[in-house]
Amino acid sequence: MSYKTIRNRTEASFTEKKSEFIGYISPAGTEEEAIGFINEIRAMHRKATHNCYAYILRNNNTGRHSDDGEPGGTAGMPIYDVLSKNGITDVVCVVTRYFGGILLGAGGLVHAYSKGASMALANAEIVNMEVADSLKISCDYTMYGIVNSVLPEFESIIRDTEFTDSVCIYADVKTELTESLTAKLIDRCNGKVKIEKLKSGYVEF
Template identity: 50%
Template sequence: MAKDYKTVLSNAKDEFVEKRSRFIGYCKPVTCEQEAVDFINEKRSEHWNATHNVYAYSLREGNIKRYSDDGEPSGTAGMPCLDVIVKNEIYDVCVVVTRYFGGVLLGTGGLVRAYSHGTKIALDAAKIVKMQNCLVCSARCTYNQYGKVSALVTDNGGAVDDTVYEGDVLIKFHISPDLISQLNKRLADATSGEVQAVSDEEKYYAVEV
């Protein structure tokens, strides 16, 4: 069975000013290293006149983790960005924190805090979600059974994706694999064994954290 994991829902950015330095945190969901590199290069091009374009990314495939200080003192920028990603157990994500220097030195601790904060606000803006591995299911029932069956699906942890009304009713839904047997038992009890959920594939669905 595939493992659940956390990622981000969408592209996003947020920014703040620390001692006149402007920090812009960008975040994007990515599925491979090339997508991460393309995103980093896009931000470097967009902010060609910035003092630094620091990045960090983490990928599930191959458990790849990379970062760059982009000219900041070693260990004060890229690693703090990656630390935020790793500590939150987020995968398939790339963060770029752009800095426009404001003339006031922040010091080692100040840089670590600033880049960590830039990463955090970017992740929050992109919305962290749990990608839950679910069974893609369907249950066919009569119109008289429909209300009872659909209620049992949702009451037992399923989420209805579509309902097809034909000669009978086909309810399409997804559910965690460890909940399907309990659901089928309750469907059987409620319909004298006439209705059972069937599944032919597994798929990831985003659930808000």
């Protein structure tokens, strides 16, 4: 089961009718990480009027949001909707507001908090995570060119190559393609290749 998340923390800010809005977004793998990020932003902006947030996690299929004193449904839910509609998970977003003295109304608040989350997300790098196998492929030098030409056919990501008495290539391949890759390598190399699966897990593609 693949999923989309973000690679890096980012922020973005804008002013709406004299209120300053600052959106922050970060990867988060657990609820503890998400809450830690929210508390970090709150500590940075102790004098802010509101620090509204939302997070979505794969762990226990968790989703939370908070209006932090704004009228119900005008802040946390719009932030959550931005994350959800973009299909992003394992992510937390906080939008900080410094009130500028002019009321925005419910519609204006929804728009502003959505914009804060969207701008922060637009600055982040979205990555696809796929279930993959990490392989160690060993062969002699005469087969190296063949192995190197076959791997890209299976969307493999080469992580490292060691050149000693033989060649060892460390590559990640989507689990669904491991069997067919192995079969093709053995066929193309006339059996003169050794393929070990080191581990399986989510890998960035």
